[in-house]
Amino acid sequence: DGGITQSPKYLFRKEGQNVTLSCEQNLNHDAMYWYRQDPGQGLRLIYYSQIVNDFQKGDIAEGYSVSREKKESFPLTVTSAQKNPTAFYLCASSRTGPLTEKLFFGSGTQLSVL
C-alpha cells in the first residue's frame, strides 16, 4: 500500500540536543512538506520541497533544518536553536500541478522536551 511513514511516533529531546524526525513516502510525489501543530492551533509550515535537492523555508523555519537527497525521503532536524520544540510534527506529500493537489499526511511525531 502507498503512503507516508513517519518515525518515531514519540520522541523526547534533551536540552541542547539535535533530533531528527524521519519521513518516507512511496507515492512517487515530487513535493514534500513539514508542518508543526501546537495544541488548539492550526498547522504551520516549517519547510517544503518541490523537487530533489531543493527546498524552501516556510513560515517558521528558524531552529529547523531539512534535506532532500532522495525523492522518497524528507527528514527534519530539530536543532538546539529551537527553544520551544514541543509540538506535533506532520509530514505531508503531494503531486505538483496547475492546481493545488491533495496533501497526504503521515501519522505524525509527538516531540516533547525532557
Add this chain to the structure above:
Amino acid sequence: QKEVEQNSGPLSVPEGAIASLNCTYSDRGSQSFFWYRQYSGKSPELIMSIYSNGDKEDGRFTAQLNKASQYVSLLIRDSQPSDSATYLCAVNPFSGGYNKLIFGAGTRLAVHP
C-alpha cells in the same frame, strides 16, 4: 499576513442535525480551498476541496465558497457521533501549483446522541 479564521468552538449539535462550520480568509486572490477532519492525536484527512464559487456536494458533506465575501463553509447533514472531531479549513493563496496551504486553527465539533 495571510490569515484563515475559524471559530474554535466547540460546536455542539445533536445526532441527526446539520452542522455548519465557517471559515474566512484574508487573501482575496486565493485559489483553492479545503476542509480537513482531524481526530485527536491523529493526522488530518481531506474531506472536501472546492475551487470555484458555489456549492459542492459529496455524500453528507457540502462545501460552499463565496469568493466575493471571502468565506468558505462546510455543512454536515445527518451528523453522527463519529463526526466529532476538529475541522480544519485550509486555503492556498498561491497559483502555479505551489501547495503552500494556510490552515485555520480549526473548529471542534461535538455530536451528541
